[in-house]
Amino acid sequence: MSISMVKALNNGLRKALADDPKVLLMGEDIGRLGGVFRVTDGLQKEFGSLRVIDTPLGEAGIVGSAIGLALRGYRPVCEIQFDGFVYPAVNQIISQLAKLRHRSGGVITLPVVIRIPFGGGIGSIEHHSESPEAYFAHTPGLKVVTCSNPQDAYDMIRQAVDDDDPVIFLEPKRHYWTKGEVTDGTPAPFARACVLRSGTDATLIAYGPMVPAALEAADAAAEEGRSVEVIDLRSLSPLDLDTVRESVHRTGRALVTHEASLSHGFGAELAARIQQEEFHFLEAPVLRITGYDTPYPPSRLEADWLPGVDRILDALDLSMSY
């Protein structure tokens, strides 16, 4: 069945709600309206307003009360309406959600999922195109994952709900309406990266929003006779370094791409790891193709500001030139 990522998430959440009465959804406008992206469409009608909760307009309240619900045995799935509105909840996320298991010596588990539509490219206004993944990936105690296609969306949202650790679940909003086959088979392991395309000349690492562009770039490179392996990380924390290493070890070249700003972005950690672990096997430095070190620009500039196929190919040229 070919469905959009929105529909895949909707199906996944429906299944999670049906499978376990302790699963709750909570967020702004997720009930009647079904969320501004309709990810929760119809779920309040089906499961009632005690389980699909239209909350007041307060993100600290959403995450803070989700922690309390988890302490009472529930498995809340919070929706943050847009990436740029997660910051009021950061205190509860960093100081409480991420730390309570450690604080309690392992007694407390907080199976809380925080869903966040993230990234740009949809012509939106300020605060609606942020890429905050590095903040969360730098926070021990959180898992951070993202999906790049409907099948992963469907599988990973259920795995996130099933996971006993807090999960920041990042949804690449510019691919919300991209369709793909979704089946009910055995999903890939939650924390495992996925080699989407194998290659021998270079390894191109992407996740969430940038995966389609990475695949497209690999296609274009193939036409020029270059064989590019594409890895979809899926899990940003923990990081599946084994898959990355195995690939770079073979290809000798690594490129990372993400929308977030370059400095201290996710690619920095990947570059740091790869150069350390594969020092003797690298033919070229790890290169990063990312957003710039500026706030996200007005949307009329985003097409140029965001990394894309051409910049990836330029970086590939550069990598090959070493």
Add this chain to the structure above:
Amino acid sequence: MSISMVKALNNGLRKALADDPKVLLMGEDIGRLGGVFRVTDGLQKEFGSLRVIDTPLGEAGIVGSAIGLALRGYRPVCEIQFDGFVYPAVNQIISQLAKLRHRSGGVITLPVVIRIPFGGGIGSIEHHSESPEAYFAHTPGLKVVTCSNPQDAYDMIRQAVDDDDPVIFLEPKRHYWTKGEVTDGTPAPFARACVLRSGTDATLIAYGPMVPAALEAADAAAEEGRSVEVIDLRSLSPLDLDTVRESVHRTGRALVTHEASLSHGFGAELAARIQQEEFHFLEAPVLRITGYDTPYPPSRLEADWLPGVDRILDALDLSMSY
């Protein structure tokens, strides 16, 4: 005159207040009490409670109202009592403070300083030993600096107040009581790193809390016949990459140390840059000596958990072994 870092900061702030009537200090307990670390000791008495403001207990309020004061032409210096309590202010910092200049097309300048005692090693309880620098360094629009000695503390706090951009001013609380000479000469440029010790075998990069350990490690290494260059970054954003590159270019080896967790910590960006810029000159991968990917441990564990001289020396051994 040999004074503690606390006293140096106090002197610097006093001078800033005396030089410009638009400078204000604001924070919890900074007036009568002089701050929990006494950095603002005596300043309310000297400059009055309209200029040295004891605020309500709300960090969002502190930073949010500092933005409003800056819009009215003031230069507020906010104190966040401890690193772990900055998170309630993160929404105002990331979405407002860092972005307003960009949002306004350069019309608005926000000369706001946010002072944060940071880092561990003082036997404190949870939330009192955090190292949040990477969160801020990943946020375009913010400057992020830290000092490692009284002279820099005295110079840099005034430079931060004079700077027209928002500055996150991180104070390594475990060196608050370390004394050093402070004179009134011409300070080093604000955004410039400083080579504290020159060497030829490897470059050891540190900042704030880890600088004394880095120097100690270099001393110990010298006894073993290894010449280690030590760089104190001082400015974390913008990053003085020129100084770093020049050094690593010569030594061929780079090590970075910080207290913050390894993954996506500040060292990741440095490693990513160095491996890219000095690819052909590196004799060994850039190595990182950092806190682990766990929340900050109970204080009885911190001495072991924190990176220290021995771990730096082990890393140096490893680097030299390539």
Add this chain to the structure above:
Amino acid sequence: MPRKQAKTTEGAQPADGPIQFLSPEGVLGPDSRLELPSAIDLPALYRDMALVRRLDSEAIALQRQGELGLWPSLRGQEAAQVGAAYALAEQDMVFPTYREHGVAWCRGLDPVSLLGLFRGSTLGGWNPYERRFNLYTLVIGAQTLHGVGYAMGLVRDDVIGSGDDTRDTAVLVFLGDGALSEGETNEAFLWAAVQNLPVVFFCQNNQWAISAPYSVQSRVPVAQRAAGFGFPGVPVDGNDVLACLAATRAALARARSGSGPTLIEAVTYRINAHTTADDATRYRPSAETDEWMAKDPLERLRLHLTASGEVDEEYFADIERREQELAVHLRAGCRSLPAPDNASPFENTYTDMPAELRRQLAEHAEFLASGQEIGATR
């Protein structure tokens, strides 16, 4: 309608209902709690409301034509915005949300400058210092603290309580009913109260925060919140421009005199969907909208003006002409809004561009320059 207290029943007001001077039928009468403002240019008020409504309709049309990405309509809230704006002194500072097009208009902003944000050609659009009208703030509640800080600055500048009307200054902060739930808004209330700041919080309770009715945010009227922090809350009929003006004028005077903050609740209604991207039919019955249409803020003043004979046909014809001019101005202005410069994000992130950002800008420029050729081959 989600709240009892919000109900503006036809005819007499319950004593604890919102303050109202002008009934939906256009009948002007007193309210025991506030003096009916004198020497008000009612025709001017109506004209501005009409023009603001037209501004809104044109922006919606521009959005439909693809010239704007999004537009948050103010329809239904013209009286609240124009009434509040008329109470401002020139030196007062305004902190809007993203819906105060009517206040912007009264502040004298070129309305074209409001479009850039929603066109994606800028994140700002005007100089906030020029007309003392801050940039729109999209993060709910965040601007309330900026207003508080600005008011702290006024205290320190000693521009309150002198009795000099051209000098004493206050801050007017706008917020929606949804913003009442954010922690930051409540911190703003608390700071304003404790420091007795010259700030007026003007809450347009338009009954909805996207799909959430007011009952999701609160079980008591907005004005009651202020009492909890120790300052007055004043509910007014937000569709009565006179009530809005009078209450805001009184509150600003109070603020300027150094007597502290006020929270005004303008009970009104968001006639359109949250923005042009929203579909309100998913969550609210059209009957509710119809009910509020009957309380239209323009219509009641039009009825009053006509009945009182204060205006003639030429007056309405003149408004129609001005509306036309405005529409032409907006359409032309929107299309000729300058495209943003690719260098601007780099240039405006810091006061002086750091070396690394210069490097990135150079790389970006080079990439864009090479784009033409590359685009051809790839």
Add this chain to the structure above:
Amino acid sequence: MPRKQAKTTEGAQPADGPIQFLSPEGVLGPDSRLELPSAIDLPALYRDMALVRRLDSEAIALQRQGELGLWPSLRGQEAAQVGAAYALAEQDMVFPTYREHGVAWCRGLDPVSLLGLFRGSTLGGWNPYERRFNLYTLVIGAQTLHGVGYAMGLVRDDVIGSGDDTRDTAVLVFLGDGALSEGETNEAFLWAAVQNLPVVFFCQNNQWAISAPYSVQSRVPVAQRAAGFGFPGVPVDGNDVLACLAATRAALARARSGSGPTLIEAVTYRINAHTTADDATRYRPSAETDEWMAKDPLERLRLHLTASGEVDEEYFADIERREQELAVHLRAGCRSLPAPDNASPFENTYTDMPAELRRQLAEHAEFLASGQEIGATR
């Protein structure tokens, strides 16, 4: 004393003052606003207050001896804490700050477990589910939202409003006066109000938040805040254990019955400095402390018990013996608190240790193992 309303004058209470049954002179009398609780074991209440005070003193002594890094003293707040705790049913859940040692004691926690956090040997110290007493929360206000979420869970578990005293459950959240200023606390109030949650917020207004007197946080009494959100606020004499018990009992009963939240303000005083690391002489006059010493919560109950003849000398001797035992237990227990395991941070960050963390743990263990030798040479 920063607040008018907080003043507990000797003798008769003003009608709007905090609820009080037991005067500082030990005279028991009615208060028109609340029923004097019946069938209360006054000697037990006094005993627990005395033991809690001793616990506190011993912890301070342990800090002085270097066994603890820090201790936040509850001295002066024994009545508030013991009174509130006595109102709890076993199934109720408590969310403390970092100062509720008295509540922990009444909840049946081994008091030694309170020391680990301040000794630096743990960040927790007990199983929060065992005695339904959550871990201490150090970030001001954060626990208020956890309590709210837990109460949302109670509603969904359908354990309110059945009338079954052993089943119906409520949440008791503690907070300080300073916490009233955090946005998160206000969000908690709002959520509790809108959803009518079974939660009681118990605010110990000890007049100070470190060096900030209550006047820095608010210009009105604590209880008034609740009204702004639409639920009752109840001021009680926090040094009167009976008033604290009665008010909390009533509020918890209300919560369990499904009638919604209450905010209790226990007007009390922090006799000692904020923590052992603080120096209160820098910011408050000793005269103020003296004034409050005269309203000591233990002394008034001791006076009452002695005067009423309910207890004899043996009773006090027994308390003294128990205090001694407690002191011995605390001292021995503190010193024998297990040192934390170097592996524990790695083991407790996630449910299953990720590969990278396993690698780091191995590296760490190896480093520590090699430490002995290396330490010798370097």
